[in-house]
Amino acid sequence: MSTPAITLDGLTKDYAVGFWRPRPHRALDQVSLEVATGEVLGYLGPNGAGKTTTLKLLMQLIYPTAGTAEILGCPAGDVDASLRLGYLPELPYFYDNLSAEELLIYFGGLFGLSTADARERATTLLDRVGLGAARHQRLRRYSKGMLQRVGIAQALVNDPEVVFLDEPMSGLDPVGRRDMRELIRQLGAEGRTVFFSSHILSDAEALCSRVAIMARGKLIATGRIADLAFEVRGWELVVSGASADDVRALGLEESTREVDGRQVIELAIDQPPDRILPELARHGAQVVSLTPRHESLEDYFMRVVSQPGEAS
Amino acid sequence: MAIIGRIAVHVFKESVRDKVLYNLVLFAVLLIAASYLIGQLTAGQDVKIIKDLGLAATQIFGLFIAVFIGIGLVSKEVERRSIYSLLSKPIRRHELILGKYAGLVLTLAVNVVVMAATLYLVLGYMSWVESEEFKATWLRPAADPAMLPAIFLVFAQLALVTALALFFSTFSSPILSAVLTFGLYVVGHFNADLRNFESVVDSTAAAYLARALYYALPSLAPFDVKAAVVHGEPVTFGYVAMTTGYGAAYVAALLLAAVFIFSRRDFK
Numbered sequence: 001m002s003t004p005a006i007t008l009d010g011l012t013k014d015y016a017v018g019f020w021r022p023r024p025h026r027a028l029d030q031v032s033l034e035v036a037t038g039e040v041l042g043y044l045g046p047n048g049a050g051k052t053t054t055l056k057l058l059m060q061l062i063y064p065t066a067g068t069a070e071i072l073g074c075p076a077g078d079v080d081a082s083l084r085l086g087y088l089p090e091l092p093y094f095y096d097n098l099s100a101e102e103l104l105i106y107f108g109g110l111f112g113l114s115t116a117d118a119r120e121r122a123t124t125l126l127d128r129v130g131l132g133a134a135r136h137q138r139l140r141r142y143s144k145g146m147l148q149r150v151g152i153a154q155a156l157v158n159d160p161e162v163v164f165l166d167e168p169m170s171g172l173d174p175v176g177r178r179d180m181r182e183l184i185r186q187l188g189a190e191g192r193t194v195f196f197s198s199h200i201l202s203d204a205e206a207l208c209s210r211v212a213i214m215a216r217g218k219l220i221a222t223g224r225i226a227d228l229a230f231e232v233r234g235w236e237l238v239v240s241g242a243s244a245d246d247v248r249a250l251g252l253e254e255s256t257r258e259v260d261g262r263q264v265i266e267l268a269i270d271q272p273p274d275r276i277l278p279e280l281a282r283h284g285a286q287v288v289s290l291t292p293r294h295e296s297l298e299d300y301f302m303r304v305v306s307q308p309g310e311a312s
Numbered sequence: 313m314a315i316i317g318r319i320a321v322h323v324f325k326e327s328v329r330d331k332v333l334y335n336l337v338l339f340a341v342l343l344i345a346a347s348y349l350i351g352q353l354t355a356g357q358d359v360k361i362i363k364d365l366g367l368a369a370t371q372i373f374g375l376f377i378a379v380f381i382g383i384g385l386v387s388k389e390v391e392r393r394s395i396y397s398l399l400s401k402p403i404r405r406h407e408l409i410l411g412k413y414a415g416l417v418l419t420l421a422v423n424v425v426v427m428a429a430t431l432y433l434v435l436g437y438m439s440w441v442e443s444e445e446f447k448a449t450w451l452r453p454a455a456d457p458a459m460l461p462a463i464f465l466v467f468a469q470l471a472l473v474t475a476l477a478l479f480f481s482t483f484s485s486p487i488l489s490a491v492l493t494f495g496l497y498v499v500g501h502f503n504a505d506l507r508n509f510e511s512v513v514d515s516t517a518a519a520y521l522a523r524a525l526y527y528a529l530p531s532l533a534p535f536d537v538k539a540a541v542v543h544g545e546p547v548t549f550g551y552v553a554m555t556t557g558y559g560a561a562y563v564a565a566l567l568l569a570a571v572f573i574f575s576r577r578d579f580k
């Protein structure tokens with residue numbers, strides 16, 4: 001019933017490559033996707049998958065070859081949408097001669113904020129991204145990681161409902177990555193819709209309500225991380241009330257460790273638990289938990305991405 | 313409108329930060345040094361020479377600002393990718409072009425005003441120190457208000473050159489834009505010759521081409537009334553208004569074309 005925050009419909013982009021005889025290179029191929037309000041979506045894919053292209057189309061920095069992109073019910077590029085969104089470009093860069101505070105005041109002004117209001121907003125935001133102390137320093141002297149933080153601050157200057165972040169973790173040190181992850185989590189908790197791209201899957205695992213997986217310009221899977229068709233690689237079975245001898249009798253001593261008086265048994269894919277459970281029950285063991293062990297997102301990724309296809 | 317203003321102020325601020333206004337100091341030092349030297353070397357002619365020199369320097373200094381900042385207004389944003397975040401803000405692409413243009417014209421206006429004031433100060437000082445009988449040999453008073461139309465037309469010409477630079481930079485590299493702008497600046501001063509061209513060639517095709525070029529290329533010579541003013545010839549208000557009107561129309565056409573190209577561009 002309610003309009004999705006973001007709608008991509010058959011979005012396609014060809015770049016002309018080659019100087020003398022330009023040929024179209026399909027960077028994005030018929031991508032259709034909806035992101036609901038308040039969702040934190042991880043837009044994942046290896047380098048060259050088409051993530052940045054998608055975000056540029058959403059910002060109307062480039063025009064689509066086919067298809068449409070809508071934000072909050074407005075076509076991409078519409079000023080009504082721009083008022084309510086924030087965008088962190090990939091490896092952002094701003095104006096050397098401005099300080100972070102001046103940049104935010106300039107950008108705040110473009111949203112109609114008065115200088116005083118924009119300055120107040122700048123102070124809050126720069127503190128929030130950990131640049132409070134450097135706010136009067138010229139951006140020329142900022143490191144890559146600091147620019148990334150300024151990039152986040154400027155994306156939030158209008159208190160946006162929808163936030164687009166292109167590789168927000170890139171260029172950050174481990175502390176920076178942790179801060180950024182925490183910030184994205186907060187943005188989601190504040191009810192904002194967050195669309196962030198990454199080629200690093202562990203970023204998404206911790207953060208996203210849903211992921212969309214891109215490869216070679218195509219959307220190859222979307223869904224909640226828990227629902228995606230990850231291969232089951234085995235199970236982890238925790239039982240209590242069984243002794244190490246009982247487990248040994250079942251020939252499982254290799255894959256068993258004892259934790260707090262419980263036996264934690266790693267079952268491989270060829271040892272389905274339904275065969276072992278009755279045996280353990282006969283030895284008086286009680287099942288504490290049984291969890292499937294999925295392939296990691298990385299493994300999934302490699303499996304789907306490295307399908308035979310053209311190399312480009 | 314407010315958006316265009318904010319962008320314009322940003323351009324002005326950047327040019328101040330880029331130390332563009334330092335050229336004013338250079339201008340003042342050159343002018344004062346030159347007038348001192350000229351005062352030592354010549355008798356009676358010095359005011360005229362200084363007026364000539366001051367007006368020409370205003371034009372040349374302005375020209376360099378117009379071209380070198382003009383070509384970077386848009387291309388620097390694209391090259392350094394600051395355009396990505398800027399265009400995601402609630403601004404339309406034509407507002408970006410118009411704001412950038414207005415900002416540089418504002419910068420030029422400040423420059424021209426300060427340079428003109430410096431020139432008047434130097435001339436006023438000369439007038440103050442010279443004897444009455446010496447001043448009687450002057451064709452026009454030193455701090456002659458008749459120079460104002462000439463200064464205004466220098467500014468109008470610079471506004472046109474800025475539009476040229478901005479136009480070229482929406483689709484070509486900064487270096488090519490600079491070459492094209494300087495090229496047109498020179499051609500623009502000899503544009504009137506194209507009109508006579510048709511009387512000296514036989515080929516009708518060549519004559520038509522010459523005429524087309526005459527109308528398409530900017531005519532910059534009419535903006536140069538420095539010599540007339542220095543030699544005491546009057547420049548009428550009507551002439552200034554006509555020339556300014558021509559400049560405004562040409563600028564409007566250039567900006568329209570720049571907006572047309574810029575609005576369709578992919579920033580990849």
Ligand SMILES: Nc1ncnc2c1ncn2[C@@H]1O[C@H](COP(=O)(O)OP(=O)(O)O)[C@@H](O)[C@H]1O
Pocket residue numbers: 015016017025026027028045046047048049050051052053054312580
């Ligand atoms: N300016 C460009 N010109 C030509 N091809 C491009 C351009 N930008 C990106 N591409 C191509 O488009 C595809 C998608 O790129 P991109 O969207 O940048 O991927 P990602 O952000 O997922 O790493 C790649 O094959 C890339 O080579």
Ligand SMILES: [Mg+2]
Pocket residue numbers: 048051052053090167
């Ligand atoms: Mg990318």
